Amino acid sequence: MTKLPPTFVRSLRPGGSARAPKRMNTWQSVRAEVLERIRSGEWAPGTLIPTEHQLAHQLGCARATVNRALRELAESGVVERRRKVGTRVTATPHQRTTLEMPVIRSEIEAAGAVYRYVLTAFERGPIPSEAALRALQVEASQNLLLVKAQYLADGAPHCCEAIWLNPRALPPLTRADLEGQSAPEWLARHVPLTRGRVTILAEGASGDCAHNLWIEPGTPILAIERTNWRNATPVSFSRQFYPPQHRLVSED
Numbered sequence: 001m002t003k004l005p006p007t008f009v010r011s012l013r014p015g016g017s018a019r020a021p022k023r024m025n026t027w028q029s030v031r032a033e034v035l036e037r038i039r040s041g042e043w044a045p046g047t048l049i050p051t052e053h054q055l056a057h058q059l060g061c062a063r064a065t066v067n068r069a070l071r072e073l074a075e076s077g078v079v080e081r082r083r084k085v086g087t088r089v090t091a092t093p094h095q096r097t098t099l100e101m102p103v104i105r106s107e108i109e110a111a112g113a114v115y116r117y118v119l120t121a122f123e124r125g126p127i128p129s130e131a132a133l134r135a136l137q138v139e140a141s142q143n144l145l146l147v148k149a150q151y152l153a154d155g156a157p158h159c160c161e162a163i164w165l166n167p168r169a170l171p172p173l174t175r176a177d178l179e180g181q182s183a184p185e186w187l188a189r190h191v192p193l194t195r196g197r198v199t200i201l202a203e204g205a206s207g208d209c210a211h212n213l214w215i216e217p218g219t220p221i222l223a224i225e226r227t228n229w230r231n232a233t234p235v236s237f238s239r240q241f242y243p244p245q246h247r248l249v250s251e252d
Contacts, residue, residue, distance in 0.1 A: 023060035028139055030059055030069035035137060038078065038089055038232045045232075046091040049079070076137060077197060078232055089232070103184045104151045104159055104240070113153035117182055120160075120212065121148035122175040124167075132164035135227045135237035143167065147183045150212040159246075160212040163238035169230060184238070187228070191235055199225040200248070209241045222246050 024030050034055075037043045049055075052070065056063040070087055073079045081087045108115040123146040127133070133140055145165040151158045163183045167173065171190050178186060187193065204218045213221065222242040228235050242248075 024065070025061060027065050027068035027072070030055070030061060030066055031072055031137060032139070033059065034069060034073060035078070035232065043089050045089050047089050048086045049089065051086060072134065073137070076135065076227070076234065077195065077229070078137070103182060103188065104161070105182070105185065108151065108153040108158055111153065113158075114155070116152040116155070118150040118152070119147070119175070119178050120150055120208070121146065122178065123147075127164060129164065131225075131239075132237045135225075136164060136166050136234045138166060145170075145173065147178060148208065149178075149182055151182075157213045157243060159240050159242050160209050161238060161240045163236055165236050166234060169233050169235045183236070187236060191230060193228045193235060194231055195229040197227045201225070205241065213241065213243050215243060220244055222248065224248075 024033065034043075034049070037049075043049050050058065052063050052066045055066045059066070070079060070081065074081045074087075077090055079087050080090055105115050105117070125143050126141055127144045127146050128140075129146075132144065132146075136144065138144070145167055147161075147163050147165065149161045149163075151161070161182075165173070165183065169191075173186070181189075201223050202220055203223050205213060205215050205221045206217050209221070210217045210219065213219075215221070221244060224240045224242070226236075226238045226240070228237075
C-alpha cells in the first residue's frame with residue numbers, strides 16, 4: 001500500500017483536487033483566504049478547519065500570522081476556537097430566518113414623536129477607520145461606503161449615526177437611494193441579514209456627533225456599535241450616538 005507524503009495530503013481539497021501552494025506575508029491576507037474558503041463552501045458551517053500549523057504550511061507563512069488571523073475571525077464570530085478541539089466554522093442553522101434590522105424611525109414613532117431623518121454625508125472610497133476595517137474584515141485599500149445621518153424627534157436631536165457598508169456585499173446603492181430612507185431601512189429591504197452583534201459603550205462626543213446632537217464636545221454620550229452579517233460575510237458596521245438623557249430599554 002502506497003503511503004502518501006503528509007504535505008500532499010494536506011494540500012488536497014475535500015473534493016480531491018490539489019490546491020496550488022500560496023505564500024502569504026500578512027495576517028490580513030490569511031484572513032481573506034480563510035473567508036474565501038468559507039464563502040465558497042469549501043469549509044461549510046460547523047466544519048473543523050485545518051490546524052494553525054497546517055495552514056501555515058499551506059500558505060507559506062508563520063504560525064503566529066495564522067493565529068492572528070484566526071483570532072480576528074473568532075472575535076467577529078465567523079469561527080469558533082476551542083482549546084484541544086480546534087477551529088470550527090460557526091454553524092448557521094438552515095432554518096435561520098432573516099435578521100430583523102432595528103430602525104430608529106420605530107424608536108421615535110413608538111414614543112409618539114414626529115420622526116425626521118437628515119442624510120448628512122455619503123462617501124465612497126478607502127475609509128481610515130480601524131474599527132470599520134476590522135468589523136468588515138477588509139483591507140485598508142478596499143473602497144467602502146460611509147453614510148452619516150441625523151435623526152430628530154419632534155425637531156430635537158434623537159441620534160446621529162455613522163454606518164460603513166461593504167459595497168461588494170450589497171446591491172448597487174447611491175446617495176439618492178438614501179435621501180428618503182435611512183441606511184438601516186434600506187438594508188432591511190434589500191439585504192437578507194442573518195446575524196448581528198451589538199456593543200454598548202459610553203464615550204465623549206466629538207466633531208460632527210457633538211454638532212448634530214447640539215451638545216458640547218466631550219459631553220458623555222451613549223454609543224451603540226452594531227455589526228451585521230449575511231451568512232459569513234460582514235455587510236455593515238454602524239455607530240449610533242445618543243444624547244446624555246437617552247434611555248435604553250430592552251424587552252424580551
